[in-house]
Amino acid sequence: MRIGFIGGGNMASSIIGGLVASGFAADNIWASDPNTESLEKLRNVAPVHTGSDNHALIAAVDIVILAVKPQIMKMVASDIAASVQSQQPLLITIAAGVTSSSLDGWLGGNNAIVRCMPNTPALVRSGATGLFANARVSAEQRQAAEQILQAVGIALWVEQEDELDAVTAVSGSxxxxxxxxxxxxxxxxxxxxxxxxxxxxxxxxxxxxxxxxxxxxxxxxxxxxxxxxxxxxxxxxxxxxxxxxxxxxxxxxxxxxxxxxxxxxxxxxxxx
Missing domain, CATH: 1.10.3730.10 (ProC C-terminal domain-like)
Structure with a gap:
């Protein structure tokens, strides 16, 4: 599978590092960020593909990890909606507080979305992550999302999205x-x-x-x-x-x- 990260901050860096350390090929990872320093830091973690074009990234991958701050998620999602509708990738969001229904609406609807709540020990590959999948996520996509987050710690599924608020209270904070x-x-x-x-x-x-x-x-x-x-x-x-x-x-x-x-x-x- 080919994985793309929109947003190149600390959490993206830690997940990329964990994936590569677990044997995932860096050549199958893309990252996009408007900040060239962030992209340089990612290349120091692993020789992944980098750039600033979110649309080109979506065209190249099967899974898109939205690793941007919650406050700009709506803007980013609205901008990439057409590409997402065209390519139909699995979308994984690590933005706290952004519900799957809100994100789905910003992206044009009918998207396979996994929402997850990692915590900061993921930066040292000792994280604890709660995951929720909407109804459009297949069993294979659930397995892929779980494998990605397990690269930085444990990953546990919840069946109701509002349980992620409890995950936030227990492990997120x-x-x-x-x-x-x-x-x-x-x-x-x-x-x-x-x-x-x-x-x-x-x-x-x-x-x-x-x-x-x-x-x-x-x-x-x-x-x-x-x-x-x-x-x-x-x-x-x-x-x-x-x-x-x-x-x-x-x-x-x-x-x-x-x-x-x-x-x-x-x-x-x-x-x-």
Whole structure:
């Protein structure tokens, strides 16, 4: 299959890097962007075809990945609508908040569209992506979309498009929650007398180790927590303070706030 990227930013670069690293031929990848510096960076990732003509790109490929910012998606989609209608490629969008129905309308209708929500760890090929396919996407196209996003991490399908708002709240925004926890732990370690560098290294390695244990374990996170929480020990004291402070409820409120904001953004973008 031949894949084209409209938009040559960080996410396009990371997906291209992941595809090539997994054995996909760079000669079967096209990228288009008006910024020559972005295209040069992509060529440094892999020797892909580059240019600034979106219409020529669409004519050359089977799959078009729309990797542009949500705020300009309507403009870009309206411009390429005629070419999309002529070539009928599979369209994959990574723009947050742009619904498949809005995008389909801007592109002239009756398009096979996969909407996905990757997160920033895709930049280091440790991403988590939620995907939704509209009714015109074939089984073969679903498989192709999944393979592309698996090049930068895990890719999981949802059956209802509004579930992508929950994906946004959990994994799309999720890295920032963990960064905040790391920030707080580093600050607390420094306050207790550790050097900033020691506090940083201990925090980051602990986060990495905990994630690896959870990924590789056959039990859930709650059980892993219980196993390291000895009765009347140091961990139990800390966990009790966090729970008494309402941590679980606070996380629930925070993620629900993120989900609601994702809904609001979709409404705002549709009105533009």
């Amino acid at each position: 999720g890295p920032a929650y963990f960064f905040l926890v790391m920030e707080a732990m580093q600050a607390a370690g420094t306050e207790m007398g550790l050097s900033p560098e020691v506090a940083k290294q201990l925090t980051l390695q602990t986060a990495l180790g905990a994630a690896q244990m959870a990924i590789n374990s056959d039990v859930d996170a709650a059980e892993l927590r219980r196993r390291v929480t000895s009765p009347k020990g140091t961990t139990e004291r800390a966990i009790n303070i966090l729970q008494d402070g309402g941590l679980t409820a606070l996380f629930s409120q925070a993620l629900e706030g993120a989900r609601l904001r994702a809904e609001e953004l979709a409404i705002e973008l549709e009105g533009e």
